[in-house]
Amino acid sequence: MKKILSLISNYKTIMVKILVPLVLVSLLSINFTIAAGASTLFLDQVQNPTGAYSLSRLSSSYNDFAVRVRRSSDNTEQDIGFYGDDFDLASFNSFVGGDSAYATIIYDQSGNGFNLIQSDPSRQPEIVDGPNGKKIFSFSGSQGMGVPELYSVFNSGDGFTVFVVFKWDGTPSSNAQHIFASSRYAPAAGGLFGIFLDSANRPETQFNLNIGSRIDLFGNKLLPGEWHLARAVFDRDGDAHFWIDGVLVDYDRVGDSTLINLNMYGDGVCWGINCGLDRGWHGELTPPVVYNSALYFEDAEAVEKSISDYYGFAYPESTETDGNNPLDMYELNPTGNPIGGGAGYSNIIDYSNADYFVSTKTELLNVLGNASSNQIIYVDDDAEIDLSDETGIMIPGSVTLASGRGQSGSRGALLFTNSNYPVSQYAALFKTSGPNVRVTGLRLGGPNPEGEDHTYSAGMGYMYGIENDHPGLEVDNCEVFGWSGQAIRVDAAQGSYIHHNYIHHNRLAGYGYGIWVARGGMALLEANLFDFNRHHIASSSNPSASWEGRYNIVLEHGTSHKFDRHSSGGMAGNHTWVHHNFFISGGQDLAIRGEPHGEARYYENWITNSLINQSLRPDWLAGQNWWNQPNPYKLDFYNNKLGGISSDYLPVAIVMASTSSGTAPLTVSFDGTSSYDNQGGSILDYQWLFGDGSNAIGAEDWGSTVQYTFNDPGIYNVELSVFNDYGVPSSTLFPVTVNPAAGDYILSAWLKDSYDGSLSNYYRKQVLVDDVVVWEDDVAAHEGWQHVIVDVSNIVLGKENVIVAFRLVVNKDVTDPQNQFTELFFSIDDVHLFGGGLLNGDFEDSSDGWIFQSPTYPNFHWGRAVGDTRSGSYSYSISTRYLNPPSAGEYAEVSQNVIITESPSLTNYSRADLNLDRVVDILDLGIVASNFGRTSGFDIRADTDSNNIIDIFDVVFVASRFS
Structure with missing residues (x-):
């Protein structure tokens, strides 16, 4: 467990000296836990290698051989391919019998034809049993293979990446032992990758950039008999990076892209030995995979995980915990x-x-x-x-x-x-x-x-x-x-x-x-x-x-x-x-x-x-x-x-309210005292946000019980946040439906633009129903959140569905973005059509049902956003691109096809028919009158506005709907 250090132990005294210990890298050894036969087809995902060599198939499109094998008893050679995606071990054993087997050609699966070749029998690596039941190649210091064509990779200026698995057998050496070399000599002349043992037989990995210095990857951590997966990367900026077993162990910020060209002598690239045919490797190797670019992130990991799976290497996963974590308040x-x-x-x-x-x-x-x-x-x-x-x-x-x-x-x-x-x-x-x-x-x-x-x-x-x-x-x-x-x-x-x-x-x-x-x-x-x-x-x-x-x-x-x-x-x-x-x-x-x-x-x-x-x-x-x-x-x-x-570890916010719906203006009493802390603590504070008001913060109150009056129709997501005695919050949304006092189909929406200046006639915000503009406003001036309330009955009546759209329109070209409109954001929240089945109008759960469209959509950004909301966590945002404005005549909109349900006025008639005799008459009014003034024990049918009192509003509601 690491010791938690504080940067400032006493806020009045800042003179502290920080000693940071050097943490040495501990390398991982192979763990043979992966089942044999795992897929190795990483070339299907990470394409266009320069040279790719393996005894397993690397690409589903590669249908040629893996290796040409020489049999020691009579020097006969035979190409061996694959059985499925794995090495054709049956054909190999049938050909070799009890003899030793050596590689003369390892075929390039990249499609470039850059095969690894060794025609000298004395320098051909032996094919032996390796980890996870796989075959691998063995070297004793004089073996190696070359590929002249790969010379171009290390002089291209595009950077490169090399993957290889290796095991050192412990043989000491007074000079470099090469896994992979890009030139005749190393380190002084540009050896790409090798293991160097110093005079005390301490192994270290070196990567030379023709600058006369080596980078030590392992320090003293490499031990005989350990398997390791190496990735060496040199990027376009001239910086070297080194991974062992999926872990970055060192890198050199050379910062000189001219060093990408390694000034090679033209010998090509050699594997298991340098191209001067000395300073060879002692141990076992897999053939390399080479890309003519620097691979990072998912691409590099896909290659490494595939190789690791094949050879049984336990590729390291994150040590971070994941999901549904407990929370220790202290x-x-x-x-x-x-x-x-x-x-x-x-x-x-x-x-x-x-x-x-x-x-x-x-x-x-x-x-x-x-x-x-x-x-x-x-x-x-x-x-x-x-x-x-x-x-x-x-x-x-x-x-x-x-x-x-x-x-x-x-x-x-x-x-x-x-x-x-x-x-x-x-x-x-x-x-x-x-x-x-x-x-x-x-x-x-x-x-x-x-x-x-x-x-x-x-x-x-x-x-x-x-x-x-x-x-x-x-x-x-x-x-x-x-x-x-x-x-x-x-x-x-x-x-x-x-x-x-x-x-x-x-x-x-x-x-x-x-x-x-x-x-x-x-x-x-x-x-x-x-x-x-x-x-x-x-x-x-x-x-x-x-x-x-x-x-x-x-x-x-x-x-x-x-x-x-x-x-x-x-x-x-x-x-x-x-x-x-x-x-x-x-x-x-x-x-x-x-x-x-x-x-x-x-x-x-x-x-x-x-x-x-x-x-x-x-x-x-x-x-x-x-x-x-x-x-x-x-x-x-x-x-x-x-x-x-x-x-389960957070407080629970619970809202109790005098009503959840009624006619505007609607006064609602809210009570949060039923909220509790899941870990047995106390609820110390209550914050209420009513989803109303023009400024960014909006209408707000604090306390366990509050009251608020909603003056206009709409659906308001009232948010209660409760805080336990550690200050840890939890929140919930309580929707309040405020019905219009008059009108059939009323559209309610909260809209906002980000512009605070006075330039007009450049951009306009519009609300459309069935392509008819029912509301619009220039973005000039600073209005904050605007509550748009429009009676759209004349458009909706008689229809089964309508298209409700919110549009940002470009009226005039922005010719000087820096001084006119650098960008513009149009936010939409809490949309509701009374009498319509509009979905996800608050955008909290998703934007399903909403469709973004623009004839020139690349000039706009769009989608759910958390930066500016009238209520809850999300709104919908349409914005222009930074310093890249759309042209006059362009627009972007988000719209929804809304199914029309029962007319609000008809719904009101049915609510006024208290005795359900299909007519609103004196009998219904009598039910209200007989309960008038009561706040409890009343006939619930008489409380037409659900405000827990039978009053004049209930009388008016029924009387105004007499048939």
Whole structure:
């Protein structure tokens, strides 16, 4: 078990020295557990090798021989082929009898005709029994075969890949023993691949690039009698990579593509010996497979697994766990406070201990201008202070700015701004003016919670919430949202401790960072709850910038990879450590966009993805199957739990409501107190999102019981998220159907575009029913989410089905994408046609039923998206391509053929027929009247609007439908 190291053991003291032990590679030995006769037809999948040699069939289209065999007793030669896909052992044994057998030709199965040949009987390798009951070739130092035509592979400039299985017999040597050589001499003259034993008989693998140095793959780990599968790769950039048994054991970042040409002497390529016919191999080998390109990922693994299966080699699989993982709450959060802070947070400032108590803007600014070291400024829990037009408000060193978020149900004071500033200004609402500032228990609201797009010329603003360039900053138990640039910026500051915050809706395209660690900043980022950020954590490429992210929970909404490390000149900061985080959704969790100066660590995380390389992106190892390595260069990853957490270990959110349907306006009371924690803990907090409202966050409330009024018709997915005492959340959706007060077929949909500028007549959003435009709007201006409500009865009446479509139309050519429309996103959510059987209108489960179409579809992106939703986890998005706009007249749309059901008005008539006598009359009204005023014990038929009271609305409902 690896020891868990903390980058910052004391957030006030950052001067730590990190000693990273050298972990030596332990190579795997053959494990004969694979059944004989496994398929080896990898050339059907990984095509176009330059030379492919084997005693098994490698391609279903290859129908010639495998090898020409010489019989020792009389030197007679015979071609032996295959029985099925395996070597024709019966024909081989019949021909050889009790004699020894040697290979004179091994036929090339690539189709190129580049056969391995050895005409000298004294140098022909012997065919002997090998692993898994297969035949293999034996060498004693003087045997080898050559193929002159493969010379071109190693002078092509395209790179190459060589696969071979080998076993060393322990024979010592004072010089190189070659498995595969690309020239007459090695290492000095370009030997491609070989085993070298030094004067102390210590074996090592070398790969020489004509630069006078060798790369040691095995160190002292190669032992006699062990079987190994080797892959040697040299890519177009001039970098060498080496895998043993499916594990990358070393590589050399030569970075000189001119070295791909190995300046060979024209001897061709030799196997088992160099082309000077000395320095030969001692042991056993399989023939090589050679590609004239660098193979990585699935292609390389397909070849290796096929070879491994054939010879009984246990190809290494990921050590990561997969699917339905248990969740140890203490392992995820040992901090003693709930992730995200709020209810249950213990380290709340008592206002009675404050030096200043403020509740207005004037008071706050005056006190901040006069506070001194070690003083506390407490902002009234109920205060909402508008700080618009203010920037750079200084918080003095060693001063605490506090409120009471989480105390007795308080959300904490709200300090907010509605002011935006140009991107170039880098404005911050608050800045530290000295070390050891603490900001705690507050809500800090920025001016723009929207994602928008990269069209910065449209005038969208850019702001920081807190900018810090002094050591010892602590931000805890805060809700921080709406900051288009960076919510919390740690700039050239050591010892920053950002913990137990709820950080969300900081997501401007191209920016949108929840926490940013810049320049020489060093920070511990712990137990934060993240959602709706572009990057929840991001950092610069500065070689002294380091951060550790642990015990955080990342919810499902975002527009890019979750944690991000920038690079410059191929290098990406110092240390990046990410561990014990819960990533609730798929997509990339951590992208490190260059080689770190220090080390990247990614371990003990709970991950939704099923593969580690879907979650982790180490760009400096691009093109390598690093996920199959025990110790990849500058990357340490282990014990990540793949495939998500079993719901059996999470809290359970349960919604009870006064009604689930009724006529607009509809007031609904919600109760979440039936929710519980599967592991016996307590539910400490309840968040309600009502799927309503124009801004990105929408209508929201907190508490175990809440009430909300829906004013307009539609189906609203009300989301309840509950949080246990560790801060671990779980959520559920509760649909509320709000029927129209009048009209038959009402179409309801939530629509949004990303443009924030004033340019008009370029793009329009449209809603169509049976190709009739029933609603449209120019994308100019910033409307946020628009609730489109249209009576389409005149189109629908009398039809069995209609086509409902949402279209993005190009009216005018974008001639200057950088300054007009860099891109554009059109989001669609919560679609419902009253009186129609529309499917998946909320896009939560799938987009089945919806069809995307465009005459010029390559100019658009489309599909379900998590970046911008009116409710739940998904919406549907249509967007133009970045800096590649479609032309005037083009369009893209998503549509559904909707079956028309009973008219809503007819449905209402049947609901008003309380006594089921097929007529709405005084008898039905009498049922209502006899129960009027009751809230319990009433005839349920009389509660026509399901609001648990018989009132005037029920009377009107029946009376208005008298037959």
